[in-house]
Amino acid sequence: MTTAYAATETPIVKLVNVDKDYELGTVIVPALRDVSLSIAAGEFTVIAGPSGSGKTTLLNLIGCVDIATRGSVIIDGSDTKVLKDKQLTELRLRSLGFIFQSFNLVGVLDAFDNVEFPLLLQGKLSKADRRERVMVLLRQLGIEQYSHHRPGELSGGQRQRVAIARALVTEPRIVLADEPTANLDSKTGNSILDSMQELNARGTTFLFSTHDPRVVSRAGRVIRLVDGEIADHNATAEDVAQLAAAAHAA
Amino acid sequence: MILIRIALRNLRGHWVKGLIVGGLLFLGAALVVVGLSLLSTIDRSMAKSIVGSVSGNLQVYAKDAKDKLTLFAGMTDGTEIGHVEDFAKVRQTLEAVPGVKAVIPMGTDVAMVYGGNVLDVKLDQLRAAEKGKDKDKSKVVRAHVRKMVGLLAKDLDRMSDLRAVKNMSDETKQAIADVKQGGSDAFWASFDKDPFTALEFLENKVAPLGLNADMIWFRYIGTDLDRFASNFELFEVVDGTQVPKGQRGFLFNKLTYEETIKHRTARRFDKIRDRLAEGFTLKRDEDLQQWRKLNKDQMREITYQLDDRTEPMVRQFLQKHLDNSASAIEVLLAQFMDINDDNFGARYTAFYAGIAPHLMLYSVKIGDVMTMKGFTSAGYPTTVNVKVYGTFRFKSLDKSMMAGGMNLIDLMSYRDLYGFLTADRKEELAKLQAQSGVKPPSHDRAEADLFADADDEVEELPRAATVVAANEVGKTNSEWPAAVAAAPAVESGFDEFAKVDMKASAKKYGEDLFGRVYAQPDIDGGVVRNAAILLHNGIDERQAKLAVQKACNDHKLGLQVMDWREASGMIGQFLFVIYAVLAGSLFIIFFTAMVIINNSTVLATMERTREIGALRAIGAQRSYIRKMFFVEGLVLALLFGSLGSAFGGLVVAFFNAKGIAAFNDVFVFLFAGPRLYPTMSFTHVVVALVVVTVVTLFSTLYPAWLATRVTPLQAMQDAE
Numbered sequence: 001m002t003t004a005y006a007a008t009e010t011p012i013v014k015l016v017n018v019d020k021d022y023e024l025g026t027v028i029v030p031a032l033r034d035v036s037l038s039i040a041a042g043e044f045t046v047i048a049g050p051s052g053s054g055k056t057t058l059l060n061l062i063g064c065v066d067i068a069t070r071g072s073v074i075i076d077g078s079d080t081k082v083l084k085d086k087q088l089t090e091l092r093l094r095s096l097g098f099i100f101q102s103f104n105l106v107g108v109l110d111a112f113d114n115v116e117f118p119l120l121l122q123g124k125l126s127k128a129d130r131r132e133r134v135m136v137l138l139r140q141l142g143i144e145q146y147s148h149h150r151p152g153e154l155s156g157g158q159r160q161r162v163a164i165a166r167a168l169v170t171e172p173r174i175v176l177a178d179e180p181t182a183n184l185d186s187k188t189g190n191s192i193l194d195s196m197q198e199l200n201a202r203g204t205t206f207l208f209s210t211h212d213p214r215v216v217s218r219a220g221r222v223i224r225l226v227d228g229e230i231a232d233h234n235a236t237a238e239d240v241a242q243l244a245a246a247a248h249a250a
Numbered sequence: 251m252i253l254i255r256i257a258l259r260n261l262r263g264h265w266v267k268g269l270i271v272g273g274l275l276f277l278g279a280a281l282v283v284v285g286l287s288l289l290s291t292i293d294r295s296m297a298k299s300i301v302g303s304v305s306g307n308l309q310v311y312a313k314d315a316k317d318k319l320t321l322f323a324g325m326t327d328g329t330e331i332g333h334v335e336d337f338a339k340v341r342q343t344l345e346a347v348p349g350v351k352a353v354i355p356m357g358t359d360v361a362m363v364y365g366g367n368v369l370d371v372k373l374d375q376l377r378a379a380e381k382g383k384d385k386d387k388s389k390v391v392r393a394h395v396r397k398m399v400g401l402l403a404k405d406l407d408r409m410s411d412l413r414a415v416k417n418m419s420d421e422t423k424q425a426i427a428d429v430k431q432g433g434s435d436a437f438w439a440s441f442d443k444d445p446f447t448a449l450e451f452l453e454n455k456v457a458p459l460g461l462n463a464d465m466i467w468f469r470y471i472g473t474d475l476d477r478f479a480s481n482f483e484l485f486e487v488v489d490g491t492q493v494p495k496g497q498r499g500f501l502f503n504k505l506t507y508e509e510t511i512k513h514r515t516a517r518r519f520d521k522i523r524d525r526l527a528e529g530f531t532l533k534r535d536e537d538l539q540q541w542r543k544l545n546k547d548q549m550r551e552i553t554y555q556l557d558d559r560t561e562p563m564v565r566q567f568l569q570k571h572l573d574n575s576a577s578a579i580e581v582l583l584a585q586f587m588d589i590n591d592d593n594f595g596a597r598y599t600a601f602y603a604g605i606a607p608h609l610m611l612y613s614v615k616i617g618d619v620m621t622m623k624g625f626t627s628a629g630y631p632t633t634v635n636v637k638v639y640g641t642f643r644f645k646s647l648d649k650s651m652m653a654g655g656m657n658l659i660d661l662m663s664y665r666d667l668y669g670f671l672t673a674d675r676k677e678e679l680a681k682l683q684a685q686s687g688v689k690p691p692s693h694d695r696a697e698a699d700l701f702a703d704a705d706d707e708v709e710e711l712p713r714a715a716t717v718v719a720a721n722e723v724g725k726t727n728s729e730w731p732a733a734v735a736a737a738p739a740v741e742s743g744f745d746e747f748a749k750v751d752m753k754a755s756a757k758k759y760g761e762d763l764f765g766r767v768y769a770q771p772d773i774d775g776g777v778v779r780n781a782a783i784l785l786h787n788g789i790d791e792r793q794a795k796l797a798v799q800k801a802c803n804d805h806k807l808g809l810q811v812m813d814w815r816e817a818s819g820m821i822g823q824f825l826f827v828i829y830a831v832l833a834g835s836l837f838i839i840f841f842t843a844m845v846i847i848n849n850s851t852v853l854a855t856m857e858r859t860r861e862i863g864a865l866r867a868i869g870a871q872r873s874y875i876r877k878m879f880f881v882e883g884l885v886l887a888l889l890f891g892s893l894g895s896a897f898g899g900l901v902v903a904f905f906n907a908k909g910i911a912a913f914n915d916v917f918v919f920l921f922a923g924p925r926l927y928p929t930m931s932f933t934h935v936v937v938a939l940v941v942v943t944v945v946t947l948f949s950t951l952y953p954a955w956l957a958t959r960v961t962p963l964q965a966m967q968d969a970e
Contacts, residue, residue, distance in 0.1 A: 065867050065962035086871060092962070093869025104864030104965050108259030113252065120252050121869050166868065 011074075012174060012205050013039040013062050018071035020057050020228075031057040032228045035071070039207065039221075041173065044200045046208045046216050048235065049225035055209040056178055058225065062207060063096055063176045064088045076173055093121055097167030099177035103159045105151040105166070111138065111158075112147040115165045122170060137165040140195055156183040164192060174205045181212050193218055257882040260854075261889075267850040272890035274843035275942050278836060279894025280901065282938035285832040287902045287930040293825055295922035300818045302484035303644040303653045304471060306354065306782030307791050308798055309817040310340065310809040319780055319812060320819035321358060322652055331779055333627075333670075334809065338774040340781060343805045347797050349789035352481045357472040357664050357779035361624035362465050368555050368610060369398050369457045373449060380445045392441070394557030399433040399456055401554060406430075428455040466510045466613075470622075470657040472664020474773050475499065481784050484647065490616040490640020496767040498660045500620070504641040505654025511612045515551050518544060519601050522594065532591045546587040552609065553579055560608040567604035616640050619764070622659075626669025634667040636660075637764055650918035652821060661773050670777045783811075824920060840941070844949035847886075851879065851953035855960075862957050863965025872958040879954035883946040891942035895935045902930040 020032040032054045039045055047055050060066035061073050064080050073080045076095045080088060092098075105114045112134055119130045138144045141161040143154075151159050160183055167175055175196070181189035189212070197218060200206050208215050216222055224232040261268045301307055304321055311319045312332025319331045334340055334355075341353045372395050379388035406426045431437055432452055441448045471478075475493045479485050489507075493499030508517060518541045525538055532538045556564055561579055568582035569575060576582055589597050614620050616638055623633045636659060647653040659667070785794050795811050802809040815822035855862070862875055909925030912918040917926075 060963060063867070063962075065965075089866065089869055089871050092867060098864075098867050100864060100867075100965060102860075104860055104867075106256065106861055106865070108256060108262075109252075113255065117252065117865075118868050121874065170869075 011038040012041040012076055013037070013207070014072075014074040015058075015061070015068075016072045016074075018061065018068045018073060020054075020061060020066070021069045030228055032061070032068075035228075035230055037223065037230065037233070039205065041205050042200070042203050044197065044206045044218065044220040046210055046219035046222045047225060048211050048216060048222050049231075050211070053225040054228040055225055057228075059176050059178055059207065059209045062174075063098060064092050093118065093170070095173045097170060097172035097175040099160075099163050099167045099175065099180050101179040101182055103151070103163040105159060105162055107151055110148045110150050111143060111154065111162045111165075114151070114162055115169050118166060118170045133169060134165070137169055141165050142191065157185065157188040160184055161188075161192060164195070168199060168204075172204070174207060175199075177206065177208045177210075179210050179212070180208060181210065181215055186214070189214055253878055253881040254885060256878060257885040260882055261886060264850075264854060267854070268886065271843065271847050271850060271946075272886060272893075274839060274846060275887060275890040275946065276894035276897065278839045278843060278945070279891040279938040279942045280898035281832075281836060281839060282941055283895050283898025283930060283934050284901050284928075285836070286934040286937060287898075287928045288926075289825065289828055289832065290931070290934070291926060291928040292828065292920055295926065296822075296825060296920050297814065299484070299644070299647055299650075299653060299919050299922045300814045300822065301784075302482055303647060304356075304482070304656055304782070305814040305817045306352075306482075307785040307789075308783040308795055308811055308813055309780055310334070310344070310353075310783065310798065310802065310807075310811050311780035313802075313808045313810045315810070318819075319817050322818050322821045334778045334781060334807075337776060337778045337781065338771065339805075340807055340809065341774055343801055343807060344781075344783060344798055347794070347801045349785050349794045350798065351784045351786045352477060354477055354481055354782045354784070355474050355661055355774070355778035356782055357661075357668055358469065359472070359624055359664075359668060360467055360469050361622040361667060362467045363614065363620050363622055369395065369402075370453070371610065372398065373453050373457060377446070377449050380449070390557055390559050392438070395452065396433065396438055397557070398554055399429060399452070401550065402456070403429045403433040405550075432456040468506050468510065468657055469655050470500075470659050470664075472659050472661050472668065472778075475501070475658060475660050478658065479642075482644075484644040484653075486643055486645050488641045488643050490638070492642075493639045493660060494767070496769065496773065498636060498663050498763055498766070498768075499639045500622075500636040500660075500663070501639055501658040502614075502641045503654050503657045504643040505648060505651065506657055507612070507641045509651075509654075511614050513551065513606075513609050513611050513613075514548065515545050516601070516606055516609070516611055519598055522589070523598055526591070526594060532589065532594070542587070542589055545589075546584060549580065549583040549587060552583060552605065555609050564605055564608055567600075571600050571604065614638055622663075622667060624667045626667075628669060630669070632667055632669060634663050636663045646923040647919060649912075649915060649924055651915040652919035654915070661776070661778065662768060665776060668779075821916070821919065824916075836941070840945045844945055847883070847946060847949035848952055851883075851950055852956060855879075855953045855957045858957075859960050859964050861965075862960040863962050866960065867962035867965050875957050875960070876954045879950050879957055880947055883950035884943060887943040887946035888939065891939045894942070895938045898938065899930055899935070902928050906930075 015035050015037040018032055018035040018037075019030065022029045022031055035054075035058065037058075047058055049055050057066070061068055061080070062075065064073075064075060064083075067073075067081060075091060078087075078091060080091075083091065106117065109117070115134045115137060116130055119125055119133065125133065135144065135147070138147050141164060143158050143161050143165075146154055146158055146162075149158075151162065154162065160180065164177075164180065167177070177196075180196075181192065184192065193215060196206055208219070210216070222232075222235040223230060224235040300321075309319055309321070312334060315332040316330040337355045341355070344350055344353045372391055376388060376391045376395055379385075379391055403426075406429055428451075432455070437448070476495045479487075479492055487501070488504045490501075493501060502511065508520065512520075522532075522538055522541050525535065526532070530538055532542060552564075553561075556579070565577070565579050565582060568579070568586055572582060572585050574582060574585060576585075586597060586600075619635050619637045621633050621635050623631060626632045642658065644653045644656075783794075783798060785791065791813055795813055799811045801807075802811065815825075865875065866872075906927050906929060909927050910921070912921045912924050912926065918924055920926075
């Protein structure tokens, strides 16, 4: 296992006895049960588990896009349960970066505009500074030449990189990535992971939901989820590989 | 900027929806611009027509009036608008109000004259010839009268053939018998024995059945003619002269004069000429064909007027013009009246060169004294003789009967006609009373007593002037004083006046009155029904109205004020009707647009749930999402609103260059002329854009609200 982080002891993400239930008509489906978790700033963590194990639900709670049914979710010192929609949105804008599995880029904007968008929402930087920051990221991710291409004109990997650039452009304290390499070939996947590790080395906390061994192998810590419960707070890559193989065989 | 970029790109991405919604907004904006331009132009032209012709900017009338003042009420004048008792005081008070230029007294009513009975005129001429023992003249006129009576007898015979004899009233049978007698050889053989008895028979029994003894009703305004002419800017004398300052007199509106007083065949020739000039053709236009048919069918209107001297002249003229040697005038006229698009020009010129000079072209000529018959304020019939000085028009409203139906009479004659006791009447009444020894009646019951049923207890009969005038009902000729002198005696029931020399009094009365010059205090110092207030240019009407009302109240004038729009009745309200139609059309268009915008935006919101969720997830507040939708709506509204306004502007420019033809006389009035040239102002564009924008934003409210309800979670759900 390679560890490319220098995590501090201060937890930037803390979950205490968190339950998350979904209502499907009259049936209540538990998605997470009694999850307690602490992630320190600067960690490079993977949440692994089979489909339906609650990875995305956990990511949503941490990403402040969903609220726990029970328990506390504390992000960057704020208990998300007591925050109003506006404050949660503000928290997402200031502290979090999202990399969606299906990118969720704005189809009518080109790559540059998509990446610049969170900066516009923040309204902190001048136009020139925004431009510079966006272009640096696009260059780092190797898609500078596609800055004026719209998502529809880009390949899956290029789109993924635009999504990553958008998540990173505000220099958030935590980056949440849902299956960030799922649509990428091995070379591109590795290149992106390299970039992420570089950022992680500079202090950004990364939290991935994945069962991609390439990501798992780079993680500083692997949290294994099974049926909505944490099965292992610090699983090995082998555990994850076994789990994946079992899921595949089933 | 990013919002606008998103909006523009979204619009491009959903161009079909954008085009449909945009099309409606385009149409709406164009309609707003065109509609408002038309309305404002009509408003201005209407104001010009109404304010500049008869209403002035404001009107005042009695506060306790039962009805509302309506200047353009049409011929039925049932309005009880009360009286302005002391106009002099009203004028003095209101002309002192800042901004008021002039206060013009008025009274509107309808009256009737008998017009166009050629037989009457010829009988007058025959009577004069007999009196003057002018045998040659008498011979010519007698032949003409005999011919006319013969034609009348033929027509009545034909009429009696058409009816079942058993249904014919005794009165009709007697009338036919009288006319037949008047046309018989025996009657004319004995004419010389007692010409005046024979004339009386013809005048009383035959002439009233004359073919063209029309009763002409028209509307008139009694006013201070001099001040009316100098203050109403559209007023203009066309023929004759203005009534001399301070004198009694009548001015026909040129259009009334042409439409109702002119010889019908000639009038139809004029109308054919005007309509052909507008591009219509006899080949296709039904109106033109109808006028041609009437001219052919009713050539009696010409032959009736031709006597033994003039008929050969017309025959000879027609034979030469038509190159036809036929001797029957009817045959020649039938051919002459058979006009078509090719020969009309020549026929029109020929008509006025060879036929019209031998006709009585107008049944009332300028300079004539005519007897107007009307009803007093209490509803009793009354008559006034008045000299016709000329015709006038309201500039650019020549063809509108709304304005063209308004004739003018001096205020003194108006007061007589309307039953107000003027100083003249008082004076004349006193003379008659002195002569007859009749006591004056009580002022309050004067009129009621005069016209009360014979069985009622009648105190006195004071209305000598009315009696004098009543003798003359129906006489419309230029020899009025003589005619008055020769008129039959007073009506039955006026025995108290049996010993009075009514004819001499009437003649003197008439001559005195026509020459009399009234001083301004006489004109102002009396009763009127309402008054027009003209304001100086640039004075705000609403402010002035308040000031005038305040002055009326402060000086206890007992008057109420209304603006020209209200005073003009239905016509003034017409603009509101157009507004309503425009508003209705716009409502339909914009309601449809709203429904479509709403539906399509809701659909777009649903399609964009993931995108919106993602934006929310990366930190876009709800307000930002709402703004995003509004900006999209705004871009759509401004883009298509501007295009629509520009198109509307082009339409207005087109109509401004070409003009919109007024398709009837009401529109000539509304348009202040035969064509309307609409103009557009920047305000219309602003209004169009504002309306389109408000409608669009309003219809975006719900979809925008829906969009703000999209949670960031919805961006993630597909990922699970």
